[in-house]
Amino acid sequence: MIGYVLVAITAFAALGLGVALPRAGVGLAWIGGLALVYLGQRTFGGGDTELPATVVGVLVVAVSFGLRVRAMGKVEGTSRAAHRTALICQAVGSGALLVWALTTAPVTDALGLTGESLDRWIVSWSAVFPILALAGGIPMLLLDQALAAHPVAMPSVARTQAVASGVALAFGIALVFPVNYLAAQHDMDWDVSYFRVTDPGQSTLALVGNLSEPVEILLFYPPNSDTKEQMVPYFEELAAASGGKLVVQVHDQPTVPALAKELTVRDNGYVVLRRGDATQKFKVDEDLKKARRDLKKLDGTVQKHLLKLVKDKRIAYVLTGHGEAGPRDANPFFKLGELKQALIAQNYDVKDYGLDEGSAEAVPDDAAFVIVAAPETSLFPEEVKALEAYVDRGGSLLVYADPGRDRMTDLLAYLGVAVGEHPLANASRYVPISNGPIDRANLATQRYGSHATTATLSRYATRDYVVMISAVAVSETGSTGAPGPAKHTPIIRSYEDTWEDADGDFQRGPDEEGKVHVLAMAVQGPDEHPYRAVVIGDVSSASDIVLTRSKGSAILAVDSVRWLVGDEDLAGEISSEEDVRIEHTREGDQLWFYGTIFGIPVLVLALGGLFVTRRRRAGAEEGR
Amino acid sequence: MHTLLVARRDLAAYLHGYAGWVIVAAVLFVTGLLFQTRGLGAGPQLSHEVLETFFENCGGLVMIAGILFTMRSLAEERQLGTDVLLQTSPATDAQVVVGKWLAAMGMMALTLALTLYMPALIFVNGKVSLAHIAVGYTGLLSLAAATTAIGIAASSLFRTQLPAGILGAVVLVTLLLGWLLSDVTDAPFKDVLAYAAFWDKHFTTFMEGRLHVRDLAYYASVTFAFLLAATKVLEGRRWQ
Structure with missing residues (x-):
C-alpha cells in the first residue's frame, strides 16, 4: 500500500512541477519519471508495486517530452532554440533508460548470456548508463x-x-x-602502525654474558626474507655480548636437508637454539606481516627458550588451603595467572603446596622458593613451623599481605617483620579506577630502595610506577625468630603524604598522620643461614589486572623472584615492543586534563x- | 598566481577577524575534552587505541569546522556585493573557487597543527609510530579537503551563510550515512553507495595507520567534484 502511495505522490509532484513551471519544471518532471x-x-523489485511504478515512471518521462515540446511551441527565437537543445539533452539522458534496459534479465536471457560474458555485459553497460544520465540531465x-x-x-551565449x-x-x-574504480582495483597499501623488533633486554644480555657452554642460534630463513633481516641485528648483539659463547648461523632450510632433519625443522621460519645435544625451537613466520607480533616480543621468547636450555628447571611452591590468592581466583585483583606465566617463562614449575603436599610437615627439598599469597585464614602452627625450618636452612619466601586478610603474625615475626592492619591511602598520587574516593587506596609510587630487587626499577625511576591496589604498611619489628642478624631493606616506599586509613573513609582525618610507609621489604639472613624473603604489602600488585598494566609492578615481581633464588645477576628488564596500556596517576591526569582542555585553547584565543x-588598532591609526 | 592572491586575501580575512580564532579555539577545546574523556582519561587503553580515538574525534570535528569555515566564503561575497569585484577581476571562476578552498584549507591545517601535542602526549607512556601519526594526519587533511570543498559548493548556491551551512551539513551527513542505503539497494547503486561512505569506508583506515591509495583517490575525487560544481555555479551566475 505504502508503495502505491509513494508512486502516486512522486508522479503527481513530478507532473505538477512540469505543468506549473513550464520553463524550469520540465527537467524536474523528467527526473521524477526516472526516479519512479x-x-x-x-x-520494489519483485513486489506488487514493481510494474505500476515502472510503467508510471516511463509514462512520466514520456509526458515530460510532451511538456517540453509544448513549452517549445509557446516561445520564439533563442528561447525556442534553448528548449530544442534541452530536448536533445533530455533524449540523451533518456538513452540511459534504454541502456539500462539492456542489463535486465529479459534482454540478457534473450541474448543467451551466462557466466563471465553476462558479468562483462552487465558491468560494461552499468558503467555507461549513469554517464548518459549525467551528460543529458545536468546540461538540461x-x-x-x-x-x-x-x-x-x-x-x-x-x-x-x-x-x-x-x-x-x-x-x-x-x-x-x-x-575510483581504478584506484580500488589497483590499490596499494602501507601499514605504518607501530612496529619495532625488540632490542636485547638487560636480563637476556646478562644471561648470554654468563654462559658456561657454547650455544648456537640457527635461523632457518630464505635469503630474501624480511623477517630474517629484522632479526639478525638482535642476535648479533646477543652474540657480541656473549664473549664468543653464542654463535649465530643463518640457513635456508631446503639447502641444508641433513641439518634440518637433525633439528626436525620441516620448513623455513624457525629459530633453533642448540647447546650440545639439547635444542629449543620456536617459530617466527618468514612473512614479515605475520611475524610483526612475534618480533615485538622476541626478547621475551628468546630468553624463555635460553633459560630452558641453560638452566635446570626449578620449582616454585605456592601455599594453598587458607583462601590464598592464586592463578584461578575469580576476583581479578587476586588472580595471579600472569605471575604464574612469568614464572613458567623463567623456567619454573609452579606447584601447589597444601596439606596434601605436606605443608604441615616440611617444605620439599627441591623448592626454589615458596609463595605465600595473602591467606584469608591463619596458617596452621605446624605449617608455620615447617616454613620456619625451611627459612633456617636457607630457604626463600615471597610473602604477599593484603588488608582484610590474615596478617601472618607468627610467620612474619619470625622474619622480623609486621604488616599494618588498615589500608594506606594517598589523596594526590593514586590510580583512578572507579573515579571515586576509594581510588585513593590505589597507590602508585616511584620510591625505590637501593637493592637488587629494585635495581631495574631505579634505572627507570621516572618512567615506571609500582601500583598497589589497597596495600598495608610493612614494618621491621626489631628482632627475628630466624637466625640473625638479618638485614632488612625497604625496597618500595610510599610518598610522604600517605596515611593509614583507620576509619576507612578514604579522607585524611586529623588523627591520620601522613608519612612515608614501607610497602615492600627484603629480608636477608646471615652468611651461615642465607635465607631470603620479600614481603610485599599488597597481593594485588602481582595480580593479572596490575601486571598487564603496570610495567613497574611486573619488573618488581620478576626481579624479586630472581633475587630470592640468587639470580640477581640476571635482573633486568625483558625488552618488549608490544603495545602497552597507558596507565597514569591522578596527579598526571590533572596536569594533562587542564593543560589540554583549557591551556591550549585559551592560549590560542x-x-x-x-x-x-x-591589527585593527594599527589600521585605525593609519586611517587617522 | 591569481589563485594564491585570492587564497591570501581570504586567509587574511580569517586571521584578521575574531570568528576564525574562536572556531580554532573551540575545535581545540572540544578535541581536548574528547581526548581526555574518550582517550587518555577513559581508563587504561593500548597506545594505538588512544591514537585511533584521537583521530576519530578529530575527524568529526574537522567536518564540523570545515563547514563552519567555508559556509561564508562565497555566500558572504554575494551578501556584501563583493562578488561583483571577483567577477570583474582577472581571476577566473575556477581560480576564485580554488583560492577560497586553499584559504579554508590553510585554516584547517593550522587547526590540525595545533592539535599535534595530543598524539605527542601518548609518547610519554605509550608506543606509537611517527608514521602512524603522519598517516592519521594525512587522513584528517584529506577529510578536511573534501569537507571544505563541499562547504564551498554549498556556499556558492546561497546569498547567506546559514542556508549554505545547512546544505553543506546535509550533503555531508548524506555522504556519511549514504552507505546505510546500500543495504536496501541493488547493484550498481549498492556498490556505489557502499564505496562512497565518507567515513566508514575511507577514513577508518587512516585512523588505524594504514595508507590506501584508494582512500586518497576517493577524497581527492570528492574534492574535485565539489570544487568543479562550485566553479560551474559561479560561471552560471555570469551568464544569468
Whole structure:
C-alpha cells in the first residue's frame, strides 16, 4: 500500500512541477519519471508495486517530452532554440533508460548470456548508463535554469554556456567513477602502525654474558626474507655480548636437508637454539606481516627458550588451603595467572603446596622458593613451623599481605617483620579506577630502595610506577625468630603524604598522620643461614589486572623472584615492543586534563585576540 | 598566481577577524575534552587505541569546522556585493573557487597543527609510530579537503551563510550515512553507495595507520567534484 502511495505522490509532484513551471519544471518532471523507474525496478523489485511504478515512471518521462515540446511551441527565437537543445539533452539522458534496459534479465536471457560474458555485459553497460544520465540531465537542468532566468528572450551565449558548463560538470563527475574504480582495483597499501623488533633486554644480555657452554642460534630463513633481516641485528648483539659463547648461523632450510632433519625443522621460519645435544625451537613466520607480533616480543621468547636450555628447571611452591590468592581466583585483583606465566617463562614449575603436599610437615627439598599469597585464614602452627625450618636452612619466601586478610603474625615475626592492619591511602598520587574516593587506596609510587630487587626499577625511576591496589604498611619489628642478624631493606616506599586509613573513609582525618610507609621489604639472613624473603604489602600488585598494566609492578615481581633464588645477576628488564596500556596517576591526569582542555585553547584565543586587536588598532591609526 | 592572491586575501580575512580564532579555539577545546574523556582519561587503553580515538574525534570535528569555515566564503561575497569585484577581476571562476578552498584549507591545517601535542602526549607512556601519526594526519587533511570543498559548493548556491551551512551539513551527513542505503539497494547503486561512505569506508583506515591509495583517490575525487560544481555555479551566475 505504502508503495502505491509513494508512486502516486512522486508522479503527481513530478507532473505538477512540469505543468506549473513550464520553463524550469520540465527537467524536474523528467527526473521524477526516472526516479519512479528506479523505485519500481530496484526498491520494489519483485513486489506488487514493481510494474505500476515502472510503467508510471516511463509514462512520466514520456509526458515530460510532451511538456517540453509544448513549452517549445509557446516561445520564439533563442528561447525556442534553448528548449530544442534541452530536448536533445533530455533524449540523451533518456538513452540511459534504454541502456539500462539492456542489463535486465529479459534482454540478457534473450541474448543467451551466462557466466563471465553476462558479468562483462552487465558491468560494461552499468558503467555507461549513469554517464548518459549525467551528460543529458545536468546540461538540461542548467538550460532550464537559464530559461527561468530569461523569461522573455534568452541570450544565445547563455544557452551555449549552460550546455558547456553542464557537459563539463557531467563528465567531471563521471570521471570520478573510473578514477575510483581504478584506484580500488589497483590499490596499494602501507601499514605504518607501530612496529619495532625488540632490542636485547638487560636480563637476556646478562644471561648470554654468563654462559658456561657454547650455544648456537640457527635461523632457518630464505635469503630474501624480511623477517630474517629484522632479526639478525638482535642476535648479533646477543652474540657480541656473549664473549664468543653464542654463535649465530643463518640457513635456508631446503639447502641444508641433513641439518634440518637433525633439528626436525620441516620448513623455513624457525629459530633453533642448540647447546650440545639439547635444542629449543620456536617459530617466527618468514612473512614479515605475520611475524610483526612475534618480533615485538622476541626478547621475551628468546630468553624463555635460553633459560630452558641453560638452566635446570626449578620449582616454585605456592601455599594453598587458607583462601590464598592464586592463578584461578575469580576476583581479578587476586588472580595471579600472569605471575604464574612469568614464572613458567623463567623456567619454573609452579606447584601447589597444601596439606596434601605436606605443608604441615616440611617444605620439599627441591623448592626454589615458596609463595605465600595473602591467606584469608591463619596458617596452621605446624605449617608455620615447617616454613620456619625451611627459612633456617636457607630457604626463600615471597610473602604477599593484603588488608582484610590474615596478617601472618607468627610467620612474619619470625622474619622480623609486621604488616599494618588498615589500608594506606594517598589523596594526590593514586590510580583512578572507579573515579571515586576509594581510588585513593590505589597507590602508585616511584620510591625505590637501593637493592637488587629494585635495581631495574631505579634505572627507570621516572618512567615506571609500582601500583598497589589497597596495600598495608610493612614494618621491621626489631628482632627475628630466624637466625640473625638479618638485614632488612625497604625496597618500595610510599610518598610522604600517605596515611593509614583507620576509619576507612578514604579522607585524611586529623588523627591520620601522613608519612612515608614501607610497602615492600627484603629480608636477608646471615652468611651461615642465607635465607631470603620479600614481603610485599599488597597481593594485588602481582595480580593479572596490575601486571598487564603496570610495567613497574611486573619488573618488581620478576626481579624479586630472581633475587630470592640468587639470580640477581640476571635482573633486568625483558625488552618488549608490544603495545602497552597507558596507565597514569591522578596527579598526571590533572596536569594533562587542564593543560589540554583549557591551556591550549585559551592560549590560542588570547594570541588570536591580541593579533586581531593590534591589527585593527594599527589600521585605525593609519586611517587617522 | 591569481589563485594564491585570492587564497591570501581570504586567509587574511580569517586571521584578521575574531570568528576564525574562536572556531580554532573551540575545535581545540572540544578535541581536548574528547581526548581526555574518550582517550587518555577513559581508563587504561593500548597506545594505538588512544591514537585511533584521537583521530576519530578529530575527524568529526574537522567536518564540523570545515563547514563552519567555508559556509561564508562565497555566500558572504554575494551578501556584501563583493562578488561583483571577483567577477570583474582577472581571476577566473575556477581560480576564485580554488583560492577560497586553499584559504579554508590553510585554516584547517593550522587547526590540525595545533592539535599535534595530543598524539605527542601518548609518547610519554605509550608506543606509537611517527608514521602512524603522519598517516592519521594525512587522513584528517584529506577529510578536511573534501569537507571544505563541499562547504564551498554549498556556499556558492546561497546569498547567506546559514542556508549554505545547512546544505553543506546535509550533503555531508548524506555522504556519511549514504552507505546505510546500500543495504536496501541493488547493484550498481549498492556498490556505489557502499564505496562512497565518507567515513566508514575511507577514513577508518587512516585512523588505524594504514595508507590506501584508494582512500586518497576517493577524497581527492570528492574534492574535485565539489570544487568543479562550485566553479560551474559561479560561471552560471555570469551568464544569468
